[in-house]
Amino acid sequence: MDMNQYLSMFIDESNDHLQSLNESMMGLEANPEDISIVQVIFRSAHTLKGMAATMGFEDLASLTHQMENVLDLVRNNKLRMQDFIFDTLFKSLDALESMVQDITAGGEGKADVTSIVTALQAIVRGEIPAAGGAAAAPAAEASGDLQITLDEFQYSVLEQSLQEGHQVLYIDVAIRKDCQLKAVRAYMVFDLLERSGEVIKSFPSVQDIEQEKFDYGFSLYYITQKGADEMKSMIMNVSEIDTVTAVALDQESLAQMALEAAATAEAPAPAETAPAAATPSASPAAPAAPAAREENAAKAAPSRTGAAPSRTIRVDIERLDVLMNLFSELLIDRVRLEQLASEVQNTDLTETVEHMGRVSGDLQNIVMKLRMVPVDTVFNRFPRMVRDLAKSLDKKIDLIVTGAETELDRTVIDEIGDPLVHLLRNAVDHGVESVQDRVASGKSDTGTVNLRAFHSGNHVFIEIEDDGAGINPQKILQSAIKKGIITQEQAAGYSDDEAIQLLFAAGFSTAEVISDVSGRGVGLDVVKSKITSLGGNVVVYSTPGKGTNFSVQLPLTLSIIAAMLVKIGSEKYAIPLSSIVETGIVKKNQIRTIHGTRMIEFRNSHIPLLSLSKFYAIPDFDDSAEEETEIIVVRKSDRMAALAVQDFIGQNEIVIKNLGKYLPEIQGISGATILGDGQVALIIDPNAFIK
Amino acid sequence: MAEDIKVIVFKLGSEEYGIEVDKVQTIERMMPITRVPKTYSFIKGVINLRGVVIPVINLRGRFAIEETEHTDQTRVIIVNVNEMEVGFIVDSANDVIDLNRDSIDTPPEVVGGIKAKYLDGVAKIGEDRLLIMLNLSEVLNKSEIVQLESLEG
Numbered sequence: 073m074d075m076n077q078y079l080s081m082f083i084d085e086s087n088d089h090l091q092s093l094n095e096s097m098m099g100l101e102a103n104p105e106d107i108s109i110v111q112v113i114f115r116s117a118h119t120l121k122g123m124a125a126t127m128g129f130e131d132l133a134s135l136t137h138q139m140e141n142v143l144d145l146v147r148n149n150k151l152r153m154q155d156f157i158f159d160t161l162f163k164s165l166d167a168l169e170s171m172v173q174d175i176t177a178g179g180e181g182k183a184d185v186t187s188i189v190t191a192l193q194a195i196v197r198g199e200i201p202a203a204g205g206a207a208a209a210p211a212a213e214a215s216g217d218l219q220i221t222l223d224e225f226q227y228s229v230l231e232q233s234l235q236e237g238h239q240v241l242y243i244d245v246a247i248r249k250d251c252q253l254k255a256v257r258a259y260m261v262f263d264l265l266e267r268s269g270e271v272i273k274s275f276p277s278v279q280d281i282e283q284e285k286f287d288y289g290f291s292l293y294y295i296t297q298k299g300a301d302e303m304k305s306m307i308m309n310v311s312e313i314d315t316v317t318a319v320a321l322d323q324e325s326l327a328q329m330a331l332e333a334a335a336t337a338e339a340p341a342p343a344e345t346a347p348a349a350a351t352p353s354a355s356p357a358a359p360a361a362p363a364a365r366e367e368n369a370a371k372a373a374p375s376r377t378g379a380a381p382s383r384t385i386r387v388d389i390e391r392l393d394v395l396m397n398l399f400s401e402l403l404i405d406r407v408r409l410e411q412l413a414s415e416v417q418n419t420d421l422t423e424t425v426e427h428m429g430r431v432s433g434d435l436q437n438i439v440m441k442l443r444m445v446p447v448d449t450v451f452n453r454f455p456r457m458v459r460d461l462a463k464s465l466d467k468k469i470d471l472i473v474t475g476a477e478t479e480l481d482r483t484v485i486d487e488i489g490d491p492l493v494h495l496l497r498n499a500v501d502h503g504v505e506s507v508q509d510r511v512a513s514g515k516s517d518t519g520t521v522n523l524r525a526f527h528s529g530n531h532v533f534i535e536i537e538d539d540g541a542g543i544n545p546q547k548i549l550q551s552a553i554k555k556g557i558i559t560q561e562q563a564a565g566y567s568d569d570e571a572i573q574l575l576f577a578a579g580f581s582t583a584e585v586i587s588d589v590s591g592r593g594v595g596l597d598v599v600k601s602k603i604t605s606l607g608g609n610v611v612v613y614s615t616p617g618k619g620t621n622f623s624v625q626l627p628l629t630l631s632i633i634a635a636m637l638v639k640i641g642s643e644k645y646a647i648p649l650s651s652i653v654e655t656g657i658v659k660k661n662q663i664r665t666i667h668g669t670r671m672i673e674f675r676n677s678h679i680p681l682l683s684l685s686k687f688y689a690i691p692d693f694d695d696s697a698e699e700e701t702e703i704i705v706v707r708k709s710d711r712m713a714a715l716a717v718q719d720f721i722g723q724n725e726i727v728i729k730n731l732g733k734y735l736p737e738i739q740g741i742s743g744a745t746i747l748g749d750g751q752v753a754l755i756i757d758p759n760a761f762i763k
Numbered sequence: 764m765a766e767d768i769k770v771i772v773f774k775l776g777s778e779e780y781g782i783e784v785d786k787v788q789t790i791e792r793m794m795p796i797t798r799v800p801k802t803y804s805f806i807k808g809v810i811n812l813r814g815v816v817i818p819v820i821n822l823r824g825r826f827a828i829e830e831t832e833h834t835d836q837t838r839v840i841i842v843n844v845n846e847m848e849v850g851f852i853v854d855s856a857n858d859v860i861d862l863n864r865d866s867i868d869t870p871p872e873v874v875g876g877i878k879a880k881y882l883d884g885v886a887k888i889g890e891d892r893l894l895i896m897l898n899l900s901e902v903l904n905k906s907e908i909v910q911l912e913s914l915e916g
Contacts, residue, residue: 688801689800729816732818751811
């Protein structure tokens with residue numbers, strides 16, 4: 073059977089499943105006890121496995137299969153989720169994602185995943201390397217499967233103690249879940265132990281336990297003269313202790329453990345035995361699956377009602393683009409018809425054209441809405457990214473996403489991902505301080521990064537706000553002077569607010585330490601230019617000590633905009649309405665010349681007056697000869713300039729067209745549009761006039 | 764025996780040039796051109812070709828031949844090369860001929876003032892008609908334009 077026709081469907085659905093897997097995993101990590109999330113994950117993984125197997129992507133199927141085995145244990149309460157398992161599962165997801173990408177790119181979806189598979193199998197067998205909490209996986213409690221890795225020194229200490237006739241105990245303590253002060257209970261246990269022996273190694277470490285960084289259980293190696301049962305009952309006397317297991321070790325079991333620890337550390341080595349090992353462990357999981365699935369479906373249903381799926385169909389993006397193009401042509405014809413109707417002065421015709429205008433207005437709304445995509449499609453990968461980043465930087469960060477349902481044009485969505493990633497990385501890396509710094513300044517040890525999207529007027533705002541240390545304007549100024557971006561004299565004139573906007577200046581990067589994450593000098597200027605090229609803007613607000621807010625302003629759409637048409641000589645130009653502040657007329661005697669620049673007074677300040685006819689070298693018009701000049705005041709953030717034109721033609725909805733690939737980028741021109749009379753008019757880029 | 768190709772024949776001054784027909788999208792009469800400021804002088808501007816904005820260049824200007832007034836015969840040949848759509852303004856275009864690839868010879872160093880690298884070859888058709896085949900990718904090569912400009916400028 074030819075599978076190619078199903079391939080695109082497979083890729084789409086796999087991506088959906090991977091995304092939902094990622095999201096659910098994040099949810100589970102925040103809430104490790106919630107078995108209903110595990111059910112959701114299990115089902116997604118299972119479907120993915122089924123699809124991959126049907127399509128013949130064996131690697132994909134077998135990796136999902138291993139994940140399923142682990143998840144099956146978890147949902148049947150045979151295994152408790154812990155850091156190591158999460159990390160392995162996340163790694164598996166990454167591997168799956170790259171496989172699907174490979175398939176999308178026309179590859180076979182093959183990848184070397186033996187190390188991940190081995191790790192997953194180890195988890196299924198109950199062997200969790202030291203990185204994992206040794207808490208209370210019941211399957212792992214058998215005395216042979218001990219989880220703490222000992223280093224050579226600790227090992228030899230234990231060995232010697234045995235030779236000298238001491239008892240070496242492996243003790244596993246679980247504190248009751250409702251215990252309020254688990255660190256205190258743990259301390260009491262340690263205190264007790266220290267009185268009659270010595271703790272060689274504990275997991276989590278003593279420091280972590282003191283700071284409550286453990287999960288209701290800990291394990292330790294202990295040297296004492298007393299017997300295992302005696303120790304057990306002593307520990308049980310401490311209140312709020314759930315269970316205690318104490319196993320006495322002899323030299324043989326100690327040696328075996330050391331061997332095992334070495335084996336788990338050297339993950340790829342046993343990879344060759346992987347398929348063989350997978351089969352037996354898989355078989356118990358498989359029959360359980362169908363029965364469990366039905367039951368899960370019922371259980372998981374209520375928890376999913378929050379995101380009731382709307383009825384949708386998948387449409388090829390290209391078809392939408394074609395629809396958009398066809399509609400643009402219709403719009404041009406409509407404008408042309410309106411123009412003709414107004415010339416002919418026939419009531420019936422005028423009415424029909426007006427009605428057509430209304431219908432096409434509605435149609436425009438719908439076509440635009442079709443192209444609107446919720447920002448969630450970009451946002452959804454951020455929680456995972458921030459989690460990984462925070463982990464690698466050893467910070468604690470909550471990412472709070474609001475307004476993910478806000479919609480933006482697909483073209484904007486496609487472009488906005490990278491700049492946002494950059495800003496988020498900045499917030500995590502430079503914005504939020506380290507745990508120590510936060511505690512020292514009296515903040516909660518967990519930083520918060522808010523990612524917000526919302527509508528306002530004809531724009532969508534996306535804000536990235538952290539509650540970190542904020543930006544010191546003086547530092548920015550000094551750094552800018554040092555890098556030669558501004559001079560000492562200029563710096564004196566900068567307000568705090570202006571100073572921090574220097575972050576966006578080219579060649580500016582404040583990071584004092586270049587970290588792995590950000591601060592490689594490819595800085596915010598790239599972000600800024602990207603966003604400006606989308607017709608948007610980005611500004612930064614910061615309160616030292618309180619945090620920083622990067623606010624990105626984006627246009628709702630890129631393809632149809634409202635514009636003011638102007639005439640200069642025999643040429644017509646369009647200026648986007650969004651950047652126009654005011655139109656007006658100035659008399660010749662109101663124009664002053666300051667340092668050779670023509671300026672006019674506008675709202676109590678002086679702004680430069682620029683001649684469009686000179687800038688564009690328009691042959692048949694010269695505004696300087698005019699007694700009264702029509703001007704258009706345009707703005708770029710808070711700076712303004714006046715552009716001299718000959719006549720205003722009026723406002724119009726215009727369809728933005730690009731100038732074709734052949735033409736190089738032209739300063740001051742952002743594109744072209746087709747007017748009602750079929751002529752091409754160029755669209756002025758007002759940003760080019762304001763530095 | 765090599766294959767036959769169809770070639771659009773157009774004129775610049777007295778010379779006859781050819782472009783393979785599958786590179787040509789349409790041939791249009793002269794239409795209003797919107798000037799594009801701040802660009803090369805041979806780029807005459809952009810036109811609206813049924814809803815698509817297409818830049819047009821004057822082929823005379825491109826080959827540094829003296830530019831002339833447009834006449835009734837002036838045509839715009841819209842070509843599509845390397846996914847670029849560009850219009851060429853030519854003096855006239857009124858013939859499509861079949862040509863055998865074998866009849867195209869490598870060009871001499873300079874033909875009618877045009878550098879050899881813009882040419883694919885020269886074909887002899889009929890008694891004493893020479894047809895100059897254009898190398899479109901080279902004609903539309905932008906990096907080369909920059910050099911040209913800097914030489915002139």
